[in-house]
Amino acid sequence: MAYITGTATDHLDMLDIIVKSACGYGSFSAPSAKTMGGTSTYGHIDARGVLVDERVETFLNTVTETFTVTCINASSNGAEVWSVSGSSSGAQPDATTGILYSNSLVAFLISDSTTSGDIQVGNNFVFNTSQGPAKTEGVEWTLEVDEGFPDHSSIADVVKILKGKGTSGTDEIYVALRAYSSSGGDYYNILVAGMTGYMTGPRQFVNGSTYTCMPLWGSVTQPAPLKYWISVKARRVAVSVKVNLTYVNMYFGLLIPYATPSEYPYPLVIAAGTATVTQQYSDQVHHFDSFSCPKSSSSVPSATNSSMKYLTPAGDWRGVANYYASGTNEYATSASSDHITPTQSGGLAGRSNSVLFDSENGSRDLYPLVLGSSVVGVLGELEGCYWVTGAGSVSAEDYLTVGGDVYDIFQNVYRQEWYDYWCLERS
Amino acid sequence: MTYYTGNAASVSDLLDEIQSRAVANGWGLNSRSGEYLHLNTGGAYFHLRENGTTLQCSVSSNYVPGQGILGHANAPSALANTAHGNLFTAPFSEYHIFATSQYIHVVAQEAQLGMWVHMHFGLTENFTGLTWVAYTHTSGRYWTLTSASTIDPLSVNHTCPFYSGRHYPSYFSTGCNRNLVNANGTYYEPLLINYSSAGFGAQGRSWYSTENLLRNPSTFNQQTILFPMQTDFEKVAYSKQYHPGGSYKDVRAIYMENYRAGDTITLGSDIWKIFPLCNQFGNTTAGAYTPHTGNYGLAFLTNP
Numbered sequence: 001m002a003y004i005t006g007t008a009t010d011h012l013d014m015l016d017i018i019v020k021s022a023c024g025y026g027s028f029s030a031p032s033a034k035t036m037g038g039t040s041t042y043g044h045i046d047a048r049g050v051l052v053d054e055r056v057e058t059f060l061n062t063v064t065e066t067f068t069v070t071c072i073n074a075s076s077n078g079a080e081v082w083s084v085s086g087s088s089s090g091a092q093p094d095a096t097t098g099i100l101y102s103n104s105l106v107a108f109l110i111s112d113s114t115t116s117g118d119i120q121v122g123n124n125f126v127f128n129t130s131q132g133p134a135k136t137e138g139v140e141w142t143l144e145v146d147e148g149f150p151d152h153s154s155i156a157d158v159v160k161i162l163k164g165k166g167t168s169g170t171d172e173i174y175v176a177l178r179a180y181s182s183s184g185g186d187y188y189n190i191l192v193a194g195m196t197g198y199m200t201g202p203r204q205f206v207n208g209s210t211y212t213c214m215p216l217w218g219s220v221t222q223p224a225p226l227k228y229w230i231s232v233k234a235r236r237v238a239v240s241v242k243v244n245l246t247y248v249n250m251y252f253g254l255l256i257p258y259a260t261p262s263e264y265p266y267p268l269v270i271a272a273g274t275a276t277v278t279q280q281y282s283d284q285v286h287h288f289d290s291f292s293c294p295k296s297s298s299s300v301p302s303a304t305n306s307s308m309k310y311l312t313p314a315g316d317w318r319g320v321a322n323y324y325a326s327g328t329n330e331y332a333t334s335a336s337s338d339h340i341t342p343t344q345s346g347g348l349a350g351r352s353n354s355v356l357f358d359s360e361n362g363s364r365d366l367y368p369l370v371l372g373s374s375v376v377g378v379l380g381e382l383e384g385c386y387w388v389t390g391a392g393s394v395s396a397e398d399y400l401t402v403g404g405d406v407y408d409i410f411q412n413v414y415r416q417e418w419y420d421y422w423c424l425e426r427s
Numbered sequence: 428m429t430y431y432t433g434n435a436a437s438v439s440d441l442l443d444e445i446q447s448r449a450v451a452n453g454w455g456l457n458s459r460s461g462e463y464l465h466l467n468t469g470g471a472y473f474h475l476r477e478n479g480t481t482l483q484c485s486v487s488s489n490y491v492p493g494q495g496i497l498g499h500a501n502a503p504s505a506l507a508n509t510a511h512g513n514l515f516t517a518p519f520s521e522y523h524i525f526a527t528s529q530y531i532h533v534v535a536q537e538a539q540l541g542m543w544v545h546m547h548f549g550l551t552e553n554f555t556g557l558t559w560v561a562y563t564h565t566s567g568r569y570w571t572l573t574s575a576s577t578i579d580p581l582s583v584n585h586t587c588p589f590y591s592g593r594h595y596p597s598y599f600s601t602g603c604n605r606n607l608v609n610a611n612g613t614y615y616e617p618l619l620i621n622y623s624s625a626g627f628g629a630q631g632r633s634w635y636s637t638e639n640l641l642r643n644p645s646t647f648n649q650q651t652i653l654f655p656m657q658t659d660f661e662k663v664a665y666s667k668q669y670h671p672g673g674s675y676k677d678v679r680a681i682y683m684e685n686y687r688a689g690d691t692i693t694l695g696s697d698i699w700k701i702f703p704l705c706n707q708f709g710n711t712t713a714g715a716y717t718p719h720t721g722n723y724g725l726a727f728l729t730n731p
Binding site: 259365376377378379391 | 642643645646662669670
């Protein structure tokens with residue numbers, strides 16, 4: 001499985017990383033001999049005569065290799081010419097200082113530093129690139145649309161529409177991710193929408209779709225970077241992001257349906273933290289949750305007030321909520337609501353149930369997160385995501401090894417009761 | 428071969444069939460004498476007894492010759508604490524035995540057609556990654572409800588196979604290393620049957636998602652999901668803190684709305700055979716009540 005971990009600087013960086021991870025973009029890293037700064041996609045080397053300033057970017061076609069960039073003509077100050085050679089891809093077109101270099105494998109910008117002295121012929125630097133895990137696994141999604149959002153251009157919100165190919169390789173699984181922020185409102189979030197397609201021309205974020213929200217950032221965020229875990233499969237993407245001491249989780253893509261493809265061809269699910277797009281990540285309200293135990297802001301869950309939504313076999317959006325928030329309290333939704341098992345009220349991992357610990361030998365069992373609808377039936381389960389008991393010595397970022405497979409454990413946002421944990425298949 | 432069917436003229440004949448099929452699947456035979464059948468597998472010992480129209484079963488960690496279904500190490504202390512399948516009223520026009528080295532599932536149709544009885548015993552299935560011996564279980568059906576109540580297999584007035592319940596709960600042990608644990612039917616969802624026995628130190632529970640069970644069949648394809656059933660047991664007596672004890676192998680809970688006794692569901696290469704908990708179409712008329720469990724049923728894998 002394509003499993004990507006790392007850190008992001010803010011919600012925009014996180015959005016970029018989710019998209020690039022899903023779409024199988026490569027990554028780059030500097031040789032250990034160099035001093036690098038910035039993030040995984042933006043770097044800086046500033047050793048005398050060896051400099052890459054501003055950024056290195058990688059693409060879908062990036063392969064795992066080492067690039068060597070050497071100054072071969074320094075006659076024009078500030079416009080020096082550099083040879084570019086990949087250990088696998090071989091000689092590439094030359095680069096020029098001050099001009100963005102970009103081919104299908106890598107992009108970077110060499111800057112002349114006025115404080116570092118002139119660049120000399122023979123100056124060189126190297127960096128490594130790696131093929132994106134999703135590309136390596138053959139599960140990469142396609143970035144269909146990548147643009148700013150006109151209605152929110154002043155705050156640099158962007159929309160990215162992805163298409164998954166599914167296990168058949170020919171499926172069309174459409175989701176959209178949108179940065180959604182307000183400095184006045186002090187929220188910096190990512191919205192995720194599910195859809196059956198998208199319009200060409202001026203984009204419409206909501207086009208027969210519905211969306212949910214992943215709160216990620218705010219003024220109370222600690223300066224530490226956002227730590228993330230991203231699992232990419234051909235049918236879905238699952239994400240957990242640590243912001244301060246909370247874990248914000250996201251799932252978009254298909255269920256594993258309990259039906260044939262002809263019976264249920266498009267079991268699309270989108271789930272994040274809340275249906276409230278202006279939610280601050282640091283606000284510990286009941287309706288801010290994880291897909292392991294989705295919630296709504298109403299006693300009647302719907303596709304507009306629930307943190308998790310899905311498309312029925314008939315093509316209707318429905319909300320999923322095990323509990324709902326009312327004032328400062330939280331209540332179980334009724335049996336007529338759609339639920340995720342086993343965390344629903346009365347379920348094995350229901351809030352009021354007796355505590356289930358680990359096994360006698362200390363191992364922990366995994367329970368699939370099953371979507372059941374009071375109207376449609378029992379529809380399927382979230383792929384690679386499981387409920388796990390938190391009773392005993394468990395905390396987020398622990399991991400389990402079961403049958404040779406590894407699972408990372410996360411908590412439901414800020415919650416740490418025994419029923420608030422879930423795990424994500426790593427391998 | 429793991430699936431057997433036929434007919435039996437008496438409970439004793441049925442015991443003979445159980446013995447034959449168990450031994451054919453690798454079980455050890457300790458003795459077959461009179462009303463008793465003593466078998467073992469995986470370090471666990473099972474003791475069956477024909478008692479009129481009741482089939483009793485207990486589990487222990489050894490076999491003591493000359494003893495009945497009690498008197499063996501870690502066996503229940505009283506008959507009342509053994510698993511019973513009552514109303515095993517012969518002749519049985521059909522019996523269905525699902526047998527592996529790990530379990531024996533017995534389903535039989537009583538003299539009254541449409542009435543089905545169950546008896547199950549063996550080892551639970553370890554969850555992946557566990558290395559310790561499986562838990563043993565026995566389970567039978569016991570019906571005492573005599574009024575025209577609603578179709579409610581979850582009633583405290585009777586027990587259901589695997590779910591166990593108030594009167595004749597299942598039992599769990601590691602097969603040889605621990606005392607038996609009383610397993611009541613504390614459950615997952617409205618299968619809440621609180622029962623505590625002074626004779627045992629801790630309770631167990633068996634469960635599945637009855638909420639999801641009742642959400643079958645799916646409206647868009649009329650198909651029904653088969654639900655695994657799990658058992659847990661208390662870490663410390665009456666603490667309400669549980670360890671998982673494994674799942675019942677090759678048996679699933681099913682809602683039989685689109686199915687009848689003996690129907691099969693084929694999923695890939697797996698073929699499951701379906702039976703009601705007791706009686707799918709009982710008489711609910713006051714004064715003419717017969718036990719009835721509606722669409723609550725069990726599916727057994729015929730080709731594990």
